[in-house]
Each structure stands twice: as C-alpha cells, then as structure tokens.
Amino acid sequence: MSAAPARAAPRTPLAPAFVETLRGLFGDRLHLGEAVRAQHGASETHFAAAMPDAVVFARATEEVIALVKACAAVEVPIVPFGAGTSVEGNTTPVRGGVTLDLSEMNQILSVNREDFDCTVQAGVRREELNLALRDQGLFFPIDPGANATLGGMASTRASGTNAVRYGTMRDAILSLRIVTPHGRDIRTARRARKSAAGYDLTRLMIGSEGTLGIITEVTLRLWGIPEQISSAVCSFETLAGAVDTVVQTIQLGIPLARVEILDDVQMKAVNQYSKLDYPELTTLFFEFHGSEHAVKEQVAMVGALARDNGGGEFRWSNLPEERAKLWKARHQAFYAATAMRKGAIGWPTDVCVPLGRLAECINETKQDLEKASFPAPILGHVGDGNFHVIFVIDPNNPAEHKEAEALNQRLVQRALDMDGTCTGEHGIGLGKQHWLVRELGEDGVDMMRTIKRALDPKNLFNPGKIFAD
C-alpha cells in the first residue's frame, strides 16, 4: 500500500560478470543478501519498499567513479543512500540496480577555522560534525531533525529548525565534489563565499536528489558558536495567536535563530513520548543567538509580542539542559506522533507558503483535519512559512491511506493556491511528482527533464525520482 506505488520496471537480475566486477571493486563491501538489501529499500514513512539488486559501501570518490563507470557500461541504475532518513521515498530503488551506501565516507577532511568553512565526505552526519567542531568554537546550523548525512541533506535541499536565521542547505554549501553519470569528478566551486563564475552548478546539484550527480564531498559554511544562546517556550490559547506572534517577529526583523510550532495534538504526543508536562496547547519553541545584550533584548521583544497575541507564560532560559530538553522533544516529534497509535506509521506532509498567508493556511488545514479519523498533529518551521502535518495511520487500512491522501491533496492545493510550494524541504522523491507539474507547469518541468536528459542520457542516476513516468 502506498501513496506512490513503487513503479518497478520489469528488470533482469544482475549479470554474473557485473557482480564479479562489483566484487572486485568492493570486496566484502558488496552485499547481495536480503537483509542489507531490504534495509536499503525500506522507507521511513509510507512508501512501499523496493529492493535494490545489490548494495555497495564506498569509502572514496575513486570507488564511486569506478562504480559509475561499471554501472554505465551495462546500464544498471545507481541510487545514492546516506542515512536513509528522507521521507518522500527519495532513496527507494524503484528500478532496482545498485544502492550506493555512502555512510562509510564519514571523514571530516578539513576545517578552516579562519575561513569559517569545512570540507567533509558526503557520509558525515550533522551531529558528528557538530561534535567535532565544538572545540573550535564553530558550528554548522542546518538541522532537519534527523541525524542525516551532509550529502543527503544537500541532495534534498534540506533545512529545518535553524533555517529562519541561517538559511537552508542551498545557502550553507560553498562547493560540492560530484561524480557525474559519465564518471567524471567535478568540484562545482571554490571556497570563496560568493562567486559569479558561470552557471551555479552547486545550486543545480543541491536538491537534485542524486539524479544528476553523486555528491561525494561537501564544503560547508560554518558559524561561530554564539556568545549567548537562550531558549524559550510559550503556549497559546489559539493557533492564530501563535502564528501571528511569529509573523510579527519576522516582520520586525528580530533575528530569531529558531522558532517551531507544535499544535495541541503534537504537544500531547510529545508529553507522552518524552515524559514531559508541557500544557497541551499550541506551543512555540524559540531559540535566540547573539551577544548577551542582543539576546536579552530579543527575548523581551518576542515575549511582549507573545503576550499581545494571547500567549501564556513566556518561559525562557539560558540553561543548556533546558534547551537540550526542548529540542530533544522537538526532534522526537515524528516518533512521538507515530507512537500515538500502536503499529501505526507516520506520513509527514510538507508545504511552505508566503509568510503573510501562513496563519490562514494552517487554520484552514487544522479545520480540515478536525474530521480526520486518525491523529494528525501539525508542526513546523513557522519562521519560513513551512509546516508539516503527520498523518498517523494504520499501514494495513486502505481507507485510512486514502483519507490521508485526500487530506494531503487538499493541503498541497491550498498551499499552491496561496502561491506556495508543494515541498519546503523534503523534496519531490516519489510522493510529489505530479505536484511538481502543478507547481511549475509542464514547461518548467520540461526544462528540468531537458537538463536531466543532457547530463544523464541513459537515466541511470536514481531513476524514477522527481519526474513522473
């Protein structure tokens, strides 16, 4: 059962000679057994599994090049795979072939403290990177929740809780090392903070979901750990009050580092799952970065706005443990939601609308969800106009699946009607292919297809993604 059934094209098993080639390249890092293949074919969310024919674990760009050349010679697809935390079926190998697991490419290659950048292999995960940077007073802010790999985050143009202040992966990447479908090794840019040198290959690769090139190294902008970090939490009687607080904060130019909304349903789930006792009302989680004075001023201003919009107590704190508690609860929100029902799975949606339409969009969505026959908490990165609903459904109940699908259709249509996008940060993958056409028109998507055909004429890189058959 699936919103976007895995359209597995008929295919033949891998030729023995090709398997021997892979074994020669990867030795015992070639996996043909069902367990490893199944693990790389499963989805975190509601997509049907589809097995790759083989899984290889690469450790160097040179191995990726050799793999690409071997696959190209016999026209076998390649699906790059990081932490497997994407949620639109982005890594599901719907055409089989080889899944290239990059998680063992986990070396931090250089940290340039003076330049505020670093270069990492694509399989480095964001939490490990931040642990390694901490001693140098640096951090990498982009935080999609899951402990994803940097290569995966680049591939889906991820963002998350800090994007309101620090931007998305689009903004935080200086350069990529990629392997093309012809097995060429390209560095898309140098390390300068800005450049006007020809087409923006870096941005073309970011968000292309492995369909144009395989990212093997990522050069990231870094930031200094702020002098002061404070967090705050505030509950609201009405959803509109919470959203208006955020919109007014942004409009005043107050540089929030993070601001997340969790509705009453999500707060109940969080309390249960994380053993917390927050009021079960629509709630905002905040984080403020800056000098001591600047943070104090920001907290006071936002606190006043919250009060004006019917917020309850504005509980702020400078304590790292308070902050950790808050963000741990936020990061577990997806698992907390799915834990609301035994045996349920979570289907996270993802829309983003212009800021002035956000309250209206969330309100209408909330009303639509009132009729739902399953829990459907709302949470989101409201400072960007981006929010999610998590449909907590029984995977064995087709009626619930159909109902979720209809709710999602209405949600995305609502966002498009407000000149928003069908995906703020999860990507197109399998789940949003038809919406991409609705959002940008046939001509826009045709321009993308033209680029895909030109760069990957045999359609071997993550085939079946982004573009509908």
Added chain:
Amino acid sequence: MSAAPARAAPRTPLAPAFVETLRGLFGDRLHLGEAVRAQHGASETHFAAAMPDAVVFARATEEVIALVKACAAVEVPIVPFGAGTSVEGNTTPVRGGVTLDLSEMNQILSVNREDFDCTVQAGVRREELNLALRDQGLFFPIDPGANATLGGMASTRASGTNAVRYGTMRDAILSLRIVTPHGRDIRTARRARKSAAGYDLTRLMIGSEGTLGIITEVTLRLWGIPEQISSAVCSFETLAGAVDTVVQTIQLGIPLARVEILDDVQMKAVNQYSKLDYPELTTLFFEFHGSEHAVKEQVAMVGALARDNGGGEFRWSNLPEERAKLWKARHQAFYAATAMRKGAIGWPTDVCVPLGRLAECINETKQDLEKASFPAPILGHVGDGNFHVIFVIDPNNPAEHKEAEALNQRLVQRALDMDGTCTGEHGIGLGKQHWLVRELGEDGVDMMRTIKRALDPKNLFNPGKIFAD
C-alpha cells in the same frame, strides 16, 4: 584594443523580411540607426565595442516571446540589455543580431508587504525600486554600486556593498519569469521563502548572463527598514590593520550591514572627485543595522577592534546626511578613479577569496601594484573576501593595456591559488572565459556547456559569452 577582442563571427546583414517582422512587432521601438546601436554595443570598461544589427525595446513578456520566436526562425542571436552597467563585456553583441533593451519594462507589478516580497519587470532599476518601497517601510538591500536593473543584476549574480549581511542576488531572488530559447514562458518558482521542488531553475538562471533564458520578471525578497542605521568611517596606517579589523569582526559574528575598504590611492581619488577631505589612508566605510541598542553595541565592538588594529578616529554617525555623503563617495569610486587621468578608462578587476586569506591576497596585490605605471586603486567588499583593483589606463596606449592584463593575470592566479574565484560578482562575460576553465576544470565547464547546448541548441541567447570559442 581590448583584453578580450570582440570575436565577431562573419555575418550577413539582417534579411529585409526579418526586419519587417521586427517592425511589425515593435514599430518605432525598433532601432536600426547607428547611434542607438552604438550605444548598445559600447562597454563601460575596456572592451572593444561591437554593434548589434538592430535594437528593440520590449514592454511586455509577450513581446519578448514574439521576438524570440522570430529570431529563432531565422537563427539571429539575441542579447538582453538592461542598464548597460556590466563590466566584463557581458552585453557586448559579439555575434551581432538583435539587442533586446528591457529598460522600458520598468513596472513594479506587486509589493506584498505581509510576505516581504515584490515582483518587478526586469527593467526596473534598484534605486527606483527602493524609492517606491520606502513608504511601506521596506527596502531591497542588494547594491552593486551602479543603478543597475534588477534583471541585469540577476543575470550577473550581482552583489555589492550589503552582501555581507543580506547576501547576493542568489539569495535575494524568490522566483524569475523567463523566456526560453524556444519561446516558452516559465516561472521558475513560487513565492515561498524556500522550496525543495525539483531542480533549482531560479539559481541556474541567476548568473547565466542571458545565455539560457531572458529574464522578464523578478520576484525579490524584501527587508524591513531597520529601526536604526548608523554609519562609520575609520582610517588605518596599514592596509593589514584595516583588513584584520574586518576579518575579526566577521569572525566574532557581528552582523555588519556594510563594510567597504578603499586604499590610499582610492581615497585620494574620492577626495578629489567628490570634494571631500578624508585622510588619504586605507579607510573602512561601515554601516550598522538593527535596534538602537544592538547598533550601539555593534559600533562599540567594531570601534574597539579598529583601535586594536591601529585605526584612527572611529567617526560614527546616526545622521542620514553623513551616511548619504559616505555612500555617494563610495558609489562614485569607479568614476573618481577614472577621473584621476584625463582621457583614461577604468578596467575593474574582481576576485574573491576565503576570508582567512584576504589580508594576504590584498597585501600581495598592493605590492605588485607598486610597480604599475598607472594609478590602480583597490576597493572592495571585504566582508565577503571580495575586492577590486581599478586599472586607470590610457585606452590608446597598448603598453598600458598589456601591463594591466599582466597585473590582472597575476591577481586572478593569486586568488585561485588561495582557493578563491576569478569573479566575485562581475560575471564571466568576455573577460574571464579562460579563467573559468582554470577555476573549475574542463569537466566543470563542459557540464555548463552541456546544459547550454541542451537548453539553447542553436546558441542564439547571448552567444560568445561565458564559454571560450
């Protein structure tokens, strides 16, 4: 005489039937006379002129589509033209054809105050936009100095004095309306602040210098006019002291809105041209944006850093007239430089390096310039690692041209050796084509060419730019 001689391919005059088609489309907005053609074939800087065969002034996207279809039918090139302020020969019609002047597409189509965005026709200039926005408490920060059109700024991925705080055109554009080489009308994105919907067509078009699509509308992010704006100016005994002040400021995370360096030679030129009496030493111009308290704190911190690095009096002011004086002087720097010698022209260079290498790069450049036989002031957007030298040369002296060329070669090589870029914000145009290959390698540029061929198979959109013959 030219650093990059206009490689005018042999061509035939426009066919009479095609001219009649153009006249039918544009009436008296079709220009065949020498004066208008010459005006569109000249360069602001050191590039040889090359005449278009015709100039048309469009007023609507529909006219651009009709023009593209007419030109495609007979394979006549089209060169889009905004304010003509680009400096790498980006609009020089080296293959002749039709120059499409977009300056009459100067309507502000919508301002969405609540969403902090606006949509303008491509020919709107940035100063006119800011005048129109002021009453609503909004502004558009990107400021390349010249009063360029927004379409032109998008095409060259412009940035300038505010980029250290607000980013470049890459960051400030939400969406573009473009006409493709096949005459299709595409909107590259919706108005959401972020999106993960397929390939980033918006970023692919930004910086593509009219070679992939003709930009007819631009949707821009806007910002609220800050509560407090202060400016400051400070002279330094040494160039290193000035650069170190900036680098330390950035490293401390102090959110400067603008920071510009002008060396002793440039300050002398500015004083003469703008009738000012600044000390003729390396000087930093600053601007601070924020709340009253935040700006006060920033000014104090940066003032202290300047003192530590041998800065003189840190003259700061909240007065708009002081600020206007400062930025007028900065904006006239190019004209001030060329005015240093009667009959001279200015050749502005443009490199950008990782922040930690900036002092070294500027210092080595300054030493190299000491031997120059003409004035060569340095100025730049130091907060981004980006700076320019202006070679003030006699256009009729081939030896000076050759000398400037050699200095420029050494400058760009120095920047590349430091993992920087051959152009921070001016683009490739005619002047940096070979450097693009040195910067990204044959494979990187080949990927760009593949995209160009796929989207513009007849090579009709601004041919001869970005890619060397």
